[in-house]
Amino acid sequence: MSGPATNPRVRDRSRAYDIVLFGATGFTGKLVAEYLVRHLDEGALRLALAGRDLGKLEGVRAGLAAIDPRAASLPLLRADSADRASLDALAAQASVVCTTVGPYARYGAQLVGACVAHGTDYCDLTGEVQFIRRMIDAHQEEAERTGARIVHCCGFDSIPSDLGTFMLQEAMRARHGAPLDAVHFFAGESRGGVSGGTIASMLTLLEEAKRDRAVRRIVGDPYALVPDAATRGPDGSDQRGVRHDAALGMWTGPFVMAAINTRIVRRTNALLGYAYGEGFHYTEAMSTGKGPAGLFRAAAMTAGLGAALGALQIAPLRSLLAKHVLPAPGEGPSAEAREKGFFVVRLVGEGRAGDGAKVVLRGRVEGKGDPGYASTARMLGESALCLALDGAQLDAPGGIRTPASTMGPLLLERLRAAGMVFRVEET
Numbered sequence: 001m002s003g004p005a006t007n008p009r010v011r012d013r014s015r016a017y018d019i020v021l022f023g024a025t026g027f028t029g030k031l032v033a034e035y036l037v038r039h040l041d042e043g044a045l046r047l048a049l050a051g052r053d054l055g056k057l058e059g060v061r062a063g064l065a066a067i068d069p070r071a072a073s074l075p076l077l078r079a080d081s082a083d084r085a086s087l088d089a090l091a092a093q094a095s096v097v098c099t100t101v102g103p104y105a106r107y108g109a110q111l112v113g114a115c116v117a118h119g120t121d122y123c124d125l126t127g128e129v130q131f132i133r134r135m136i137d138a139h140q141e142e143a144e145r146t147g148a149r150i151v152h153c154c155g156f157d158s159i160p161s162d163l164g165t166f167m168l169q170e171a172m173r174a175r176h177g178a179p180l181d182a183v184h185f186f187a188g189e190s191r192g193g194v195s196g197g198t199i200a201s202m203l204t205l206l207e208e209a210k211r212d213r214a215v216r217r218i219v220g221d222p223y224a225l226v227p228d229a230a231t232r233g234p235d236g237s238d239q240r241g242v243r244h245d246a247a248l249g250m251w252t253g254p255f256v257m258a259a260i261n262t263r264i265v266r267r268t269n270a271l272l273g274y275a276y277g278e279g280f281h282y283t284e285a286m287s288t289g290k291g292p293a294g295l296f297r298a299a300a301m302t303a304g305l306g307a308a309l310g311a312l313q314i315a316p317l318r319s320l321l322a323k324h325v326l327p328a329p330g331e332g333p334s335a336e337a338r339e340k341g342f343f344v345v346r347l348v349g350e351g352r353a354g355d356g357a358k359v360v361l362r363g364r365v366e367g368k369g370d371p372g373y374a375s376t377a378r379m380l381g382e383s384a385l386c387l388a389l390d391g392a393q394l395d396a397p398g399g400i401r402t403p404a405s406t407m408g409p410l411l412l413e414r415l416r417a418a419g420m421v422f423r424v425e426e427t
């Protein structure tokens with residue numbers, strides 16, 4: 001085992017690899033590998049693949065060679081999420097570790113610990129608020145000391161929320177010299193399935209919450225991830241029922257990912273020194289359209305979500321659904337289905353100009369490709385590239401961080417160049 005860093009490391013690309021992708025043999029891991037291989041020319045990217053089974057890694061590498069023949073010579077590293085020595089060896093060689101191995105609450109803690117110890121930047125796809133809280137409690141101080149930037153939630157949860165809000169706030173400050181008082185996020189039209197990894201993470205969370213009252217408190221706390229528990233804003237529980245939003249002009253229902261996204265946005269605000277204001281108000285919901293049809297969809301969706309969550313609370317039903325109905329980790333849609341997917345997000349920000357006049361900013365985030373797979377692979381891939389290749393331009397210190405507080409404008413620029421829409425309009 002290599003010794004831990006004694007000072008924050010200099011990001012001079014002196015380590016053997018710019019990015020080590022851990023979990024490259026999984027369904028989502030393969031998609032991220034394909035994305036990164038298509039960027040080997042960017043900064044002469046030095047990429048390595050890591051996982052438990054070298055034979056499977058060799059198979060993945062052979063498939064990547066069909067995209068770019070240079071991939072045939074990608075280094076392969078054996079590492080196991082339960083073997084700390086192998087994770088230390090991995091982290092010591094990498095500028096950035098990008099991991100798709102979840103559920104993170106079950107498999108992710110030792111890798112975070114290794115990256116923190118070696119001052120290695122890290123990004124993942126977790127949507128598990130209880131896992132992030134544990135990482136903050138266990139590693140925040142040491143990560144600040146070693147300079148490791150541990151960036152959680154770099155996929156569909158929570159980049160559209162986090163960067164979308166950051167985008168609106170930056171536009172408000174540039175135009176009116178003050179932050180928005182509130183931002184409301186609405187997940188809208190989309191096509192795509194829920195990934196097996198997301199389902200596994202949700203089931204793990206439900207199991208932990210049933211056993212542990214402390215987990216239930218964390219999951220139910222809208223400010224569970226802010227650094228100082230005493231600094232709390234005006235937000236309460238996430239939306240649970242059907243509502244009509246006058247600013248959007250649509251009916252809305254609960255959005256299942258609000259439970260993690262809202263916490264990430266609030267942590268970003270705190271890590272940025274409350275740049276959005278200590279009284280900043282943030283909400284998320286699912287928009288279902290206008291008129292009676294929109295109301296019907298909102299009601300049906302709310303009832304369906306409630307029934308599904310209720311069924312998952314019952315252990316025998318949860319086991320039955322996991323075994324016979326829900327997608328398992330490693331499973332996912334075909335390439336054709338992923339290509340047909342898309343998502344649209346609308347944001348409405350409210351604030352006051354210097355003269356006291358009310359300002360409303362509207363934002364839009366769009367992605368092509370299945371949100372949970374194609375778009376998520378793009379967002380995680382660009383996050384890893386940003387940390388690895390733009391690291392010298394990032395002034396974020398070490399710590400347990402969020403996408404916007406670490407990479408804000410640079411990641412926005414990257415994702416726009418990669419085909420995503422991040423747009424602001426004033427009304």
